[in-house]
Amino acid sequence: MIKALGAKFTEIFKKYMPDAFVFALVLTIIVGGIAVVWTESTIMQVIQAWYKGFWMLLEFSMQMILILVTGYCIALSPIVKKLINKLTQFIYTPKQVYPFILIVGMMLSAISWGWIVITAVLARTLAMRIKGLNYPYLIACVYFSGIFWVNGFSSSIPLLLNTENNYLIEAGILTTTISTSSTLGSILNISVMLFSLLVAPLLFFLLIPKEEQGLEEMLLDENQIDVTTIKEEADGMKHSVMTVSDKLNSSIIxxxxxxxxxxxxxxxxxxxxxxxxxxxxxxxxxxxxGMFLHKTPIRYGIAMKRSSMNISGILFQFPFYAGIMGMMIHTGLGDELARWMVSVATIDTYPLMAFFSGGVVNFAIPSAGGEFAVIGPSIINAVKEIGVGLSESEVNQMIARSALSIAYGETLTNCLQPFYLLIILPIMGLGIKIQARDVMGYLIVPFLVFLVGWSVMVVFVPI
Known part of the structure; x- marks a missing residue:
């Protein structure tokens, strides 16, 4: 039954979900319309806020491109290719691939969310070797494994709370930092990690689709598989007689x-x-x-060129999401939404309200740090009001719980929108015809299961 449900959602998404860029355009209109109705902003003020926001993620966009290109460049080196082959030599069947990718991807994401690039390379390598896979489903596994970043070393909201003189302290919202031992090292976070590690591989194993759709069958051009090695291409660029430029291009020193x-x-x-x-x-x-692994400037340049072949989605779509973020911030819509959601919160329900706030706002601001800057202060102030009469340590525990709740909600709703899929598709979608709609439907059942599981945990598991 669960497999049939997954297949049904996939068909619905294939039929109704547009391209990722269309998704961004529709979201722009929706958020702009809500801002006009809910805030005191005029249409022109909303448009101005949209324009201001357009340039807010330029640094972040460049970081996304570089994490993608440099990570892929490393994976193209001969040494790493050998390591990947050794790591995957005991994986023979599709039923082994999916849970393997999920577990490895979660471990890598726990170190840094940017390492989802390595998971994508690993998955594509396996897909080239193992027959009988459903490749869009494998992409869904890679994408879902990235949710584990919120529990790990690069989780931006807990790190912010533990940063000296952060903007919350400077604004008087917090009086002191909140240690990561109260957030990342809490019983709640460790419980969420264990839940994810146990449930996700089992769930995706149960959801494995019956139909096969292998990578090789989807390739539009067989030449998309690198026939020549980077070293061979570099050697082919040399002159017949070694010149000074050739020596510099090939200089290891x-x-x-x-x-x-x-x-x-x-x-x-x-x-x-x-x-x-x-x-x-x-x-x-x-x-x-990458410089050490590729040894010479010419080889490194070729590897970077190959790694940069499919980054157009990030280049032109990120500014539109930044524009949506601008409307949320500069019209006050994000703050209004946070206030409304926490206005009905109580001592028992505030974690759930924070969780849903993080999830809803993530559609408009798909960046945990950016989202927390918009809704975090309102939610923390509401938590402080709810906790009047409690000790400072008890209030700080409530703030830690609400911050984690926002972070969990923010990362979970990535399953419903294709923003961060733009980091994976340049690698896994290279040379094939695939869109977000081919992948996102596989994530609905996991989203619903984790929505229920995490909702219960943020309320009842001790901090």
Whole structure:
């Protein structure tokens, strides 16, 4: 029955869900319309807010492109290809692939959410070798594994709460930082992690579709599979007689000298800041690793070119989502929505209200840090009002619970919208005809199961 339900949702999504860009355009109109009706903003003020927002995620967009390109570049190196082959040598059947990818993907996402790129490369490699897979379903497995980032080292909201002099403290909303031991190290977060690790692989195993749709059958052009290695392409670009430019292009010493500079900074960063994982340092690590793995400038350039072949979705769609974010922030719509949702909250229901607030606002602001900046202050103030009369430590525990609830809600509703699928499809969709609608339907049943499971946990599991 559960398999038939998954198939039914998939057919519905294939029939009714438009392209990811159309989704962004429809969401733009919906959020703009709500802003006009709900806030005191005029139509022109909403349009101005939309324009202001357009440029708010330029840095984030570039970070997304670089995490994608540099991560894929590493995966194209001969050493990593061998490691991937060794890691997957005991995987022979589709029924082994799906849970394997989910578990590995969750572990990688726990380190850094940007590492979903590595999961995508791993999954595509397996899909090239193993027959009988349903490739869109495999993409869904990769995408869903990324929800685990919210429990791990790069979970932005808990990290923000533990940052000295963060904007919440400067605004007087918080009086002190909240340790990650109260959020990421809490009983609640560990329980959510265990629930995800146990339920997700089992659920996706039960949902495996009957029909096969292998990667090789979907390829539009067999040449999309790299026939020539990066080394062979680099050698083919040399002159018949070695020139100065050829020597510079093929210089291991030159590339390794710069690589050592980067390695020195990486050691310095982690020795002075501990396990401080953020997007910038992860991109830098990927860049330097790629330089060492590809050895010469010409090979690294070829690898980066191959890694950049399918990034158009991020380039032009992220600004539209940023525009939606701008309307939420500059019209006050996000704050109004948060106030309305927490106005009905009580000492027993505030975690659930925070959870649903995070989930709903995520459609308009698909960035945990950006979303928390909009709705976090209102929710924390509401929690403080609800907790009047309690000790400071008890109120801080309530704030920690509400912050985690927002984070869980935010990441879970990614299952219903294709924003972060734009990071996976450039790798897994290379050379094939596939859209978000071919993937998203497989995520509805897992979304519903986790919605119920996480809703119960944020309310009843101790912090």
């Amino acid at each position: 030159l590339q390794y000298m710069v690589g050592l500079m980067g390695l020195a900074y990486i050691v310095f960063h982690f020795s002075t800041n501990g396990l401080d994982l953020n997007l910038n340092i992860m991109i830098f690590v990927f860049l330097i690793m």
